[in-house]
Structure formats: C-alpha cells, structure tokens
Amino acid sequence: MMYELYYWPTIQGRGEFVRLTLEEAAADYVDVARGPGGTRAMMRLMKDAETPPFAPPFLRADGRLIGQTAAILLYLGAQHGLAPKDPAGGLWTHQIQLTIADFVNEAHDTHHPVGSSLYYEDQKEESLRRAEDFRQNRIPKFLGWFEDILDRNPSGSDHLVGADLTYADLSLFQIVEGLAYAFPKTAAAALKKTPLVTALHAAIAERPRIKAYLASDRRIPFNQEGIFRRYPELDD
Amino acid sequence: MMYELYYWPTIQGRGEFVRLTLEEAAADYVDVARGPGGTRAMMRLMKDAETPPFAPPFLRADGRLIGQTAAILLYLGAQHGLAPKDPAGGLWTHQIQLTIADFVNEAHDTHHPVGSSLYYEDQKEESLRRAEDFRQNRIPKFLGWFEDILDRNPSGSDHLVGADLTYADLSLFQIVEGLAYAFPKTAAAALKKTPLVTALHAAIAERPRIKAYLASDRRIPFNQEGIFRRYPELDD
Numbered sequence: 048m049m050y051e052l053y054y055w056p057t058i059q060g061r062g063e064f065v066r067l068t069l070e071e072a073a074a075d076y077v078d079v080a081r082g083p084g085g086t087r088a089m090m091r092l093m094k095d096a097e098t099p100p101f102a103p104p105f106l107r108a109d110g111r112l113i114g115q116t117a118a119i120l121l122y123l124g125a126q127h128g129l130a131p132k133d134p135a136g137g138l139w140t141h142q143i144q145l146t147i148a149d150f151v152n153e154a155h156d157t158h159h160p161v162g163s164s165l166y167y168e169d170q171k172e173e174s175l176r177r178a179e180d181f182r183q184n185r186i187p188k189f190l191g192w193f194e195d196i197l198d199r200n201p202s203g204s205d206h207l208v209g210a211d212l213t214y215a216d217l218s219l220f221q222i223v224e225g226l227a228y229a230f231p232k233t234a235a236a237a238l239k240k241t242p243l244v245t246a247l248h249a250a251i252a253e254r255p256r257i258k259a260y261l262a263s264d265r266r267i268p269f270n271q272e273g274i275f276r277r278y279p280e281l282d283d
Numbered sequence: 284m285m286y287e288l289y290y291w292p293t294i295q296g297r298g299e300f301v302r303l304t305l306e307e308a309a310a311d312y313v314d315v316a317r318g319p320g321g322t323r324a325m326m327r328l329m330k331d332a333e334t335p336p337f338a339p340p341f342l343r344a345d346g347r348l349i350g351q352t353a354a355i356l357l358y359l360g361a362q363h364g365l366a367p368k369d370p371a372g373g374l375w376t377h378q379i380q381l382t383i384a385d386f387v388n389e390a391h392d393t394h395h396p397v398g399s400s401l402y403y404e405d406q407k408e409e410s411l412r413r414a415e416d417f418r419q420n421r422i423p424k425f426l427g428w429f430e431d432i433l434d435r436n437p438s439g440s441d442h443l444v445g446a447d448l449t450y451a452d453l454s455l456f457q458i459v460e461g462l463a464y465a466f467p468k469t470a471a472a473a474l475k476k477t478p479l480v481t482a483l484h485a486a487i488a489e490r491p492r493i494k495a496y497l498a499s500d501r502r503i504p505f506n507q508e509g510i511f512r513r514y515p516e517l518d519d
Contacts, residue, residue: 098432111375117353142350160396164416177409195335
C-alpha cells in the first residue's frame, strides 16, 4: 500500500514523528506537500473532507484520512510491527507517545506562549519567561520520566516498551534531536543526568534505515519555522 | 470489573472526561483520591509504578494502569460500546478526542501561559494576551470544526461519529460546559454560530445517567483550581 503523508513541506515539525516511523518501516509513501500542488491539495482536504483533519500531519491510508500524530503512529505501529501486538503493550506505547505529544506542545509554546497567530518577535517577553520554566522544570521532568521508563522496562533498558523497537523509541530520538538543536546548553546538561535516554538516542541514530534517512534530502534540516527553533536567548 | 480512577479530588479537570464516560457506561468505579489516603496512593503510583503515569488522570483496570485521558477513553469506549467497533470509526473517534485534548490544553494555558508552576496572579499580563487570541481565533476554529463534523456525519448530526453516542460526544458536552463557565460572554456568542454543537450539548445533558450524575455530589462544581476558570478579565 502507498501512503500519502500530508504535512508542511519546509519543516520537520510534528510530521517528523510520522516520517521517522515510515522510514524505519521502509514503507512506501509520498510526502505530498513537498511535490507540486501538494500544499493546496492538503488545504483542500482539511477544508472539504468528510472526516477533516484539524491540522497537519495527516495520512491517507487505505482510502481514509487519519489525523493527529499519535493516532497516525498508533495505526502505523500496528501495521508495521513497530508496537507490541498485545493490547496492554500497545496502549502503554500509545500512552508514552501521547506524553511525548504534550512535551512537543510545550516545546512549541516556548516561542509561541501567546498564540500561533503572532510572530515570535511579538511575544518575545512572554517567551523568555515561558522558556525559563520549560528549561528549569519541564525538560528535567519529562526526560526524567523517560529515563525511569527505560530503567524499569523488565525487558531491558534498550527500549521504552518491551524488547523491540517501537514508534515511541523513534519519537524519543526526535525529542532529543529537537532539544539539542533548540536548547543546546540546557539539553547537554540535562542529558548527562539521563544516560539511558542518551544511549537510546545514539542507538536509533545508528539504525541503518534511520541513518540513511538522516543523510538524505528527505530529512529537512531544523530551521526557525518548526517546533524546535534556536533562539539563543531562550536557552540562557 | 471495578475500575479505580485516580485524579485530583477537588476539580473536574481532565478527569471529568473520564468520569462522564464511566457514568454514562454505568461502570463500577471508585474515584480513589476522593477517599481517605487516596491522593497519597495516587502520588505513590506515579512515582513507583513499573508503567508510571506522567500525570493524573489514570485508571487502574484489569490489573494495569492506563494514563492519558484520550488513551483511557480509547480503552473504555471499546469496553462499553461507546465507540464504533470498526477500526476506522474507532480511530476517527479517537482522533476527535485528541483534538479535544489539544483544545483543553489551550483552554488551560489561557490562565497559565507562562507555566503551571506559577500562580495566575504572577502571569496575569501574559494571560490577558493569550486569552484574547484564544477568544478571537481558537474558540471559533475549534467549535467550527466540531460543527463541520456534526454537519458532515453521514449517519446524522445528532452525534460526532456514526448513529450512536460515543465518548467524544460526552467530551464535547464537557467542552461546552467548561467554555460556558469560564468564558460566558464569548461562549454565548460563539455557540450561536454552532447550532449543532449547541444541540448536542443540550441532548447530552438530558441523558438520564448524565442528568443524574450532574445533579449528584459526584459532580464537582467548576471552581478556580481546574482547567476552566472564570476570570472575568479574560472574557472581555
């Protein structure tokens, strides 16, 4: 089956969690909005579909549209063996992904604490305060939670769930990538305290399909339009 | 099976979405933290469980812990016939719930745009700006999306998905309740433009089990500690 991924064509953003899973699964997919007319097609689906996605990313699979990053991964994980088959393990993996989604929202709001409709420059004062709370309280809390989960996994600390790779591992890799880009000083200090998270990130980067993807032009570089942005004043 | 719900005992908050579904299902459950020692038990589970929830609410069901509101509802919906049985319908219902979760996060951040670790009074200036964006852009966008979904439902506009009640309908009811409490002026104006959402809210309020629940002392009144808070200056 050929998947159609719909996401903003110039950023990693939330779409990157889906791209990483599609790449690791060696799935056949088109990143539609990166092709001619793709963004217009994406906007049309959001407006007119019978089951309209609220926002990108969304996936066309098997004739239907699936929106919300975590829901897309729930679907893809089951299709491609990137989540446990047993219902309890599957739901626990999804629960971790939903917590990652919360963290992504909070990372976004460090540079948009007032609203997405305004430029960063028009909410910079608020951003400085929000980013301070994010650095001091939220990054340690979330990374510490991932570390605990790895530490307590009865199948070993190489993966968040069970003995095999899941989409949640790939998403945690992306979280570390994003933090290291946007908050290099804070991330370096925080990751020293979470060696299992750090090791998982390094191991994912060495997986052959992920390594090939990261080196390809399908991987959009981080930039100042996405979820993770490098504003040095927010990392101090 | 007896469920154990763990959530903050003095607020509706995110726990209320779970309570409404448990009540409509006539499920056997204990709201643990509302009993003696319950909050301490909740904190202990978050700290020590092999699969620790990141935050309340979480549910103990069938010997395991399920965290994240939307994941709990995904589980309960399947157990109690409050979601379509077919995978596509089930995932669409979940996708709607995840979008409701995003809206709830945004509603919370109108009074906590800088961080949950600070009092409202210490982020009031930021709140005024964020609430303005929420009122002008976000409330109309989200309510308009729900209205579109109801309008396009091929089984009729009484429900978000299919011809029967789902947990997403109950959650949309709660969103309307919360907006009407926290932003009475804005909500009244916005809901005039979304008659199907308004009608769904009214119909849910008349369902016998929901009606009995709302009249009981199990329903905690809205207050200034929860997600939806009434600060008149944020509704102007």
